[in-house]
Amino acid sequence: MGQTYNVVKPEAGVTIFGELYQILRDHFDAAITNMVGAAAPGSPAEGWTWYDSVNDKMQAYDGASWRDIDYNTSVYTDVLNSRGTAASLDARLDVSINEDGTLSGSSPAGAWWTAGTSPWAYVGQAVQFKENGDKRSVYTIGRAIKLNGVTGAPQYSSVTAVAYAAATTTVTLKDGIVSSSMTTPEFGQPIENFHRKIPWTRGFYSNSATSRDYAPTGFALLADGSGGVTAVGILSAATAGANHKKYGIM
Structure with a gap:
């Protein structure tokens, strides 16, 4: 035990050499x-350090109390506790979080992705690839994409545009991760589209619907005909701009 330090020894003119050596060794x-x-x-003095052998922590005396200064030990202990029975914290997180940051839920990470089934091809641009057939219902805007075989694989991105022509679907991604070495592309779970509901009353009109409420290429008005609604028509152009219209319930 290393607590044999004595603040009053050695004493000048009192401590003899035979005692001095042991006092120095103790100190x-x-x-x-x-x-x-x-x-x-x-009887500690400010600045003293003490290793707590019971809790495996380094303490320092600040003049009033002992303070835990062994931060690294506590962090290390937290990591050990967090990983549980897994070999590492990374292995533990793999149970609940996929590599792209999405939650894996109760299914394995691989179940979140679906591989494309049609022939595909690199089109010479880092943000595009094409696939045979009309795949517009598959590669919807915002849907997550996973590419293998490319540099740093797997790489992840999302769909920003999709076009269909000449029996081929061209998919444009947010990130430039596409290359000629890519293997079959995989797509994630579908993205739901949520539209803002606008309060309407039969016989009145609303000027709340603008192109800012929906994507410019997907603007739509839906009317529930159960209340006697027969049509939704444009009444007049608003003065705020060409994209603003007044719609009426007839």
Whole structure:
């Protein structure tokens, strides 16, 4: 135990050489072991350090109380506790989080992705690839895409545009991750489209519907005909701009 430090020894004119050597050894032992012990040393001075052998923590005396300064030990302990029985924290997180940051839920990470079934091809641009057939219902705007075989694979992105012509669907991605070495593309779960509901009353009109409420290429008005609604028509152009229209319930 390294707590044999004595603040009053050696004493000038009192301590003899036969005692001095042991006192010095005790003091050196206390210094190099940080006064290790199961309990804090008595009568501490500000700045003293003490290694708590029971809790495996380094403490420092601030003049009033002992403070835990062994932050690294507590962080290490937290990591050990967080990983549970897994070999590492990374392995533990793989149970619930996919590589792209999405939650895996109760299904394995691979179940979140579906591989394309039609022939595909690289079109010479880092943000595009094409696939045979009309795949517009598959590669919807915002849908997550996973590419294997490319640099740093797997790489992830999302669909920003899709076009169909000449029996081929061209998919444009947000990120430039496409290359000629890519293997079959995989797509994630579908993205739901949520439209803002606008309060309407039969016989009145609303000027709340603008192109800012929906994507410019997907603007639509839906009317529930159960209340006697027969049509939704444009009444007049608003003065705020060409994209603003007044719609009426007839």
